[in-house]
Amino acid sequence: MEDVREEEITRAGAGVGTSEHHVLNVDERSQKPIKPLSFLLCFNNLTYSVKVRPKFTFSSLIARRTAEPEKRTILNSISGEARDGEILAILGASGSGKTTLLDALANRIEKESLKGTVSLNGEVLESRLWKAIVAYVMQDDLLFPMLTVEETLGFAAEFRLPRTLEESKKKARVQDLIDQLGLRSAAKTIIGDEGRRGVSGGERRRVSIGIDIIHGPILLFLDEPTSGLDSTSAFTVVNVLKNIARGGSVVVMSVHQPSYRIIGLLDKLIFLSKGQVVYRGSPINLPLFCSKFGRPIPDNANPVEFMLDLISELEDSTNGISTLVDLNNTGKSSERADAEKSDVVSSLTEALNLGISKGKLVSDNINTSNVKKTFANPFWTEMLVLYKRSMTNSRRTPEIFAARLITILTTGFLLATIYWQLDDSPKGIRERLGFFAFAISSTYFSSCQYLPVFLQERFIFMRETAYNAYRRSSYVLSHAFAVLLPLFILSLAFSMTTFWAVGLTGGISGFLFYFLIIYASFWAGNSFAVFVSGLVPHILLGYTVVIAVSAYFLLLSGFFINRNRIPPYWIWFHYVSLIKYPYEALMRSEFDDPTKCFRRGSEMFDDTPFRNISGDTKERMLGSLSASSGTNYNVTSSTCLTTGLDVLKEQGITDLNKWMYLLIIVAWGFFYRFLFYLSLLLGSKNKRK
Ligand SMILES: Nc1ncnc2c1ncn2[C@@H]1O[C@H](COP(=O)(O)OP(=O)(O)OP(=O)(O)O)[C@@H](O)[C@H]1O
Numbered sequence: 276m277e278d279v280r281e282e283e284i285t286r287a288g289a290g291v292g293t294s295e296h297h298v299l300n301v302d303e304r305s306q307k308p309i310k311p312l313s314f315l316l317c318f319n320n321l322t323y324s325v326k327v328r329p330k331f332t333f334s335s336l337i338a339r340r341t342a343e344p345e346k347r348t349i350l351n352s353i354s355g356e357a358r359d360g361e362i363l364a365i366l367g368a369s370g371s372g373k374t375t376l377l378d379a380l381a382n383r384i385e386k387e388s389l390k391g392t393v394s395l396n397g398e399v400l401e402s403r404l405w406k407a408i409v410a411y412v413m414q415d416d417l418l419f420p421m422l423t424v425e426e427t428l429g430f431a432a433e434f435r436l437p438r439t440l441e442e443s444k445k446k447a448r449v450q451d452l453i454d455q456l457g458l459r460s461a462a463k464t465i466i467g468d469e470g471r472r473g474v475s476g477g478e479r480r481r482v483s484i485g486i487d488i489i490h491g492p493i494l495l496f497l498d499e500p501t502s503g504l505d506s507t508s509a510f511t512v513v514n515v516l517k518n519i520a521r522g523g524s525v526v527v528m529s530v531h532q533p534s535y536r537i538i539g540l541l542d543k544l545i546f547l548s549k550g551q552v553v554y555r556g557s558p559i560n561l562p563l564f565c566s567k568f569g570r571p572i573p574d575n576a577n578p579v580e581f582m583l584d585l586i587s588e589l590e591d592s593t594n595g596i597s598t599l600v601d602l603n604n605t606g607k608s609s610e611r612a613d614a615e616k617s618d619v620v621s622s623l624t625e626a627l628n629l630g631i632s633k634g635k636l637v638s639d640n641i642n643t644s645n646v647k648k649t650f651a652n653p654f655w656t657e658m659l660v661l662y663k664r665s666m667t668n669s670r671r672t673p674e675i676f677a678a679r680l681i682t683i684l685t686t687g688f689l690l691a692t693i694y695w696q697l698d699d700s701p702k703g704i705r706e707r708l709g710f711f712a713f714a715i716s717s718t719y720f721s722s723c724q725y726l727p728v729f730l731q732e733r734f735i736f737m738r739e740t741a742y743n744a745y746r747r748s749s750y751v752l753s754h755a756f757a758v759l760l761p762l763f764i765l766s767l768a769f770s771m772t773t774f775w776a777v778g779l780t781g782g783i784s785g786f787l788f789y790f791l792i793i794y795a796s797f798w799a800g801n802s803f804a805v806f807v808s809g810l811v812p813h814i815l816l817g818y819t820v821v822i823a824v825s826a827y828f829l830l831l832s833g834f835f836i837n838r839n840r841i842p843p844y845w846i847w848f849h850y851v852s853l854i855k856y857p858y859e860a861l862m863r864s865e866f867d868d869p870t871k872c873f874r875r876g877s878e879m880f881d882d883t884p885f886r887n888i889s890g891d892t893k894e895r896m897l898g899s900l901s902a903s904s905g906t907n908y909n910v911t912s913s914t915c916l917t918t919g920l921d922v923l924k925e926q927g928i929t930d931l932n933k934w935m936y937l938l939i940i941v942a943w944g945f946f947y948r949f950l951f952y953l954s955l956l957l958g959s960k961n962k963r964k
């Protein structure tokens with residue numbers, strides 16, 4: 276190990292080549308056999324601070340006008356470099372700024388907030404190229420619990436590898452990766468979560484790393500890849516990383532308490548304390564550094580642990596860490612200048628081309644001179660893969676769909692028995708209206724079940740779109756397609772259980788229309804729920820919003836209060852009510868028959884104290900009423916007083932054709948899907964301010 280390092284140091288120190296590499300022509304280069312360093316990531320004076328609002332107290336309220344928000348420096352002028360073939364480890368106590376430094380290096384902090392520069396081979400990268408060559412493995416494993424290891428990596432391959440690559444090559448790449456990550460024995464196991472046993476924590480960690488390195492990124496950042504793992508698993512993970520680095524990538528990771536064996540794999544260390552660098556250099560020089568500081572590392576101590584203890588001790592002391600920071604800085608600037616002069620760093624274009632020829636960046640979206648395509652796949656492929664993934668996911672959790680089906684069947688059964696064979700009487704009208712209103716609103720309330728779907732996926736979605744795995748639009752569309760079949764089955768089940776049992780009119784064509792309206796309501800309700808899930812950060816909030824809004828939709832749908840009785844300042848809500856349209860559509864279909872009678876002369880006394888008198892007496896009363904009215908009306912017991920059309924008129928349903936209603940409901944569904952898309956577009960910025 277030490278030999279290798281010494282060799283590297285001599286190579287760097289010997290000043291091979293010249294800094295004028297970019298003017299070399301091919302002939303000159305062929306005369307110089309020394310292969311230049313391929314990638315050099317440099318960061319200079321990275322400084323990042325956040326504004327912390329002062330605590331809100333009454334006294335501060337008065338003093339507030341003058342009090343500026345406090346500025347808190349999280350990274351304080353951090354410089355360093357990392358090369359391919361090496362692992363740079365960032366160490367420090369919790370809260371020292373490790374994750375923030377990684378975020379800064381991985382271009383995950385807004386440009387305006389971060390001072391200093393990050394460059395690769397001397398070039399500050401444009402964000403699209405950056406997305407294509409960088410991978411960032413976050414601290415939490417964000418994976419679909421129901422997919423197997425192989426499938427998870429397979430989908431990552433579909434997203435990140437270019438379409439020009441043959442299917443068999445993609446498969447081979449996945450298999451290679453499984454071997455490389457030591458996941459062979461777990462390949463067919465599901466990832467699992469709290470509820471279902473799946474792969475072990477260490478294996479899950481390696482899968483997380485796997486999906487980010489599938490395309491052979493040039494820069495690989497990892498936030499605490501070993502945390503929570505036992506020392507053997509941790510070592511395996513770092514070993515895998517070392518191999519990736521040796522393959523020509525720059526690996527930067529933060530790490531807590533590395534063991535002896537892990538330290539042996541690290542090439543460079545950066546110790547942070549309160550956002551400042553207290554040590555930067557190779558682990559081999561650490562003992563010397565500590566000795567210089569006057570605190571030599573005891574023979575049996577783990578040098579990293581010793582250093583971390585020392586830092587925490589100094590942080591608590593009166594002088595603080597400034598002496599350590601100063602000691603670290605002495606000689607660093609001159610050393611840096613030397614290093615920069617001596618390193619032969621090829622231009623980024625050359626280096627990327629070399630990398631690609633070595634099998635790095637298995638992607639055709641890199642064209643170093645100009646980034647033409649940002650996404651690896653065309654729209655339809657993305658959609659298909661996403662659709663396949665969500666189908667696999669739902670196939671693995673049949674109990675969720677079964678629960679939905681049972682709920683809908685229960686509602687249908689309840690309604691069928693309660694509203695069994697409604698008759699054509701004034702009561703029948705009221706009961707029909709009640710049935711429609713409830714049936715429709717139950718489809719909306721049951722849409723709540725779809726809320727968790729996106730909320731659960733949100734972080735996976737954010738991670739995947741952060742590196743342009745797919746377009747947001749294809750996600751939204753595939754999401755929509757994925758619900759069509761389940762909603763179809765639910766609507767069919769509900770329509771079949773209720774239509775004939777309740778005794779609705781229209782025969783087969785009436786049933787078909789009824790089914791379509793139920794299906795469309797499910798679709799619109801589902802779109803609405805999905806839209807809410809794109810807006811709210813938390814599931815409980817989501818439920819609250821969807822249930823409350825559905826209740827308002829119902830309130831102003833026209834069932835509880837007729838349109839002409841709604842106060843003018845609320846009438847707009849009537850028109851945006853998603854329940855209004857299906858409710859009116861069903862009425863239209865049910866009562867659109869002028870020959871159908873819902874109230875005859877004999878039923879005229881039903882709501883009066885005369886309802887119990889005999890039929891003959893009623894007939895006579897009707898006769899004398901007609902005679903004394905002074906009109907031409909002659910009402911008998913069998914005269915029809917209210918036809919279907921009269922019902923519609925009374926309910927204010929006069930304006931729209933029934934197919935128009937269907938169209939409007941479907942359109943609402945699309946509208947909310949579009950809003951969902953906008954919410955994803957605007958809401959999922961993956962950067963720190
Ligand atoms: N937006 C913010 N506002 C205020 N403080 C912040 C903000 N973001 C980060 N910090 C603070 O910056 C410090 C560094 O955070 P960071 O997440 O980088 O620590 P870390 O070294 O990764 O810690 P850990 O090892 O626990 O993950 C912490 O003290 C954190 O509280």
Ligand SMILES: [Mg+2]
Binds near residue numbers: 373374375498
């Ligand atoms: Mg952290």
